[in-house]
Amino acid sequence: MAVKKPKRSTAKRRRIPVTASLAPTTTLTTTNPTTGHAGSSSADSLSVLMALTPSGAETTSSTSSLLTIKSSKAVTRKKSSLATAQLIRRYHTLNKELSQCLARIDASQTGTGANGNGNGGGYQRSQGGPRYTAQQKGDDLARIAAIRQEMDDLGGLDMYQKASTLGQSKQRGGDSxxxxxxxxxxxxxxxxxxxxxxxxxxxxxxxxxxxxxxxxxxxxxxxxxxxxxxxxxxxxxxxxxxxxxxxxxxxxxxxxxxxxxxxxxxxxxxxxxxxxxxxxxxxxxxxxxxxxxxxxxxxxxxxxxxxxxxxxxxxxxxxxxxxxxxxxxxxxxxLDIAPVDKDGKKGSKKAAVSQLLFPKKMRHDKPNRNK
Missing domain, CATH: 3.40.50.150 (Vaccinia Virus protein VP39)
Incomplete structure (x- = not known):
């Protein structure tokens, strides 16, 4: 008597997600040179974990955590880079304003005045006397004190230099x-x-x-x-x-x-x-x-x-x-032509300019352009 073999079920077998089990490892720690905060070396750990995880397997919570850490470090670097750029830009702005204030005061003391080309911030001398008043000088002196205080609060020239040094690091493109x-x-x-x-x-x-x-x-x-x-x-x-x-x-x-x-x-x-x-x-x-x-x-x-x-x-x-x-x-x-002063001597520091060759002149009068 022939015995029929039972038919195999045509239903698809349910694939059970396989999760790689990792033995406890020592966590590598690095310090962010910008923030000073310590964090795990997630890149290497993440690559090892992904290599041991079968294709198509569900991601474990450990993998998710490492991805989160990697993302957090990227965000931290981005914020650090932004903060560095903001410090540099602010210091530049303050330094420029400081120079303008000092130039106006110097012009008033030497009697040269501003020539309307940006050197003295727009204060000009007229035939009747200086238009740079005592009130304006007082305002400039007060502003100079405030600028220098803000520069000190930012860390001064030393902090500006450190920020600039960080800006030319290999992580940010290297030096020029x-x-x-x-x-x-x-x-x-x-x-x-x-x-x-x-x-x-x-x-x-x-x-x-x-x-x-x-x-x-x-x-x-x-x-x-x-x-x-x-x-x-x-x-x-x-x-x-x-x-x-x-x-x-x-x-x-x-x-x-x-x-x-x-x-x-x-x-x-x-x-x-x-x-x-x-x-x-x-x-x-x-x-x-x-x-x-x-x-x-x-x-x-x-x-x-x-x-x-x-x-x-x-x-x-x-x-x-x-x-x-x-x-x-x-x-x-x-440099194709050596510098020459008014006496025809090359290389002299006392080169004379009889007239302004390049006066300050508007070339691009468009919104949002800088000065």
Missing amino acids: SKWLIPIIESCHPQLDKKAGNPLRLLDIGALSPHNYQKYASWIKATPIDLNPQDPLITKMDFLEMPIPTSKDQLFDVVCLSLVVNFVGDPTQRGEILRHSARFLVPGSGLLYLVLPLPCIDNSRYMDHELLVEMMAALGYTTLVSHHLAKKLAYYAFR
């Missing part, structure tokens, strides 16, 4: 010197990097003495700053730096990365650019200039064309290269 290196190489195609005769580079406003350490075999960097954050950076005011008296003391490259925009007084900004030409080898010296992008593409009074024209008037007649990035504007100018 990496754009300059290919430019230098293209301008010196015959350079022997192993000959022991390195190019001389003056790094003004240096945040780190190690920006060019990777290229030390062919670049000899001299970093200076008003408030050095490293003992290897020389404490120096660039405008007070002695002018080279021989060709051997000249530099092949001068770097002004986010320096000019920090200075609040327009006259000093121009003097910094003029002064830079006195330190470069005429005919081959390079000026590396970095500015916040809004200074070029969102200003009422400045744009790319005007900047190139102004630099040409200082002897930088060749724009070697430029690049407008997301936040910064990069420029490399070559």
Whole structure:
């Protein structure tokens, strides 16, 4: 007698989610350099957990927790970056306003007055006498005290420098010197990097003495700053730096990365650019200039064309290269003409300007543009 085999059930078997079981492990701890808070190293732990979890399996609460930690750290970094940027912007604004107040007071004391081009904040002298009143001077003195107090509350120049140093960290894109290196190489195609005769580079406003350490075999960097954050950076005011008296003391490259925009007084900004030409080898010296992008593409009074024209008037007649990035504007100018003073002496600090070559003039009268 034949016995029939029972039919297999056609119903689909229910798949039971499989959860990987992990043995207890030691949690790695890292410290956020910005906030100082400690947190678990979630990236490595998360990758291990996901690798041990079968495809299609439900996510466990541990995985969810690690994802939350990773997300929290990303949010913390974003907030930290935002706070750093806000501190830098506020310090810049205060420094600019402070310079304007001091310029108005200085103009009233020297009797020069403002010329209506931004140097004195709009206070002009008339034929009948100064329009800068005692009340206005009192207001400026009070505002100067308030500005300096707020700067101190922010941590002063030291905190500004620390924030700027954090801003050029590798986690935030690295320092801007990496754009300059290919430019230098293209301008010196015959350079022997192993000959022991390195190019001389003056790094003004240096945040780190190690920006060019990777290229030390062919670049000899001299970093200076008003408030050095490293003992290897020389404490120096660039405008007070002695002018080279021989060709051997000249530099092949001068770097002004986010320096000019920090200075609040327009006259000093121009003097910094003029002064830079006195330190470069005429005919081959390079000026590396970095500015916040809004200074070029969102200003009422400045744009790319005007900047190139102004630099040409200082002897930088060749724009070697430029690049407008997301936040910064990069420029490399070559000094083709050595600076000459009114007596025809090259390199003199007492260069005379008989008239204002570039008066303050509206170029882009559009809403939301800066000054």
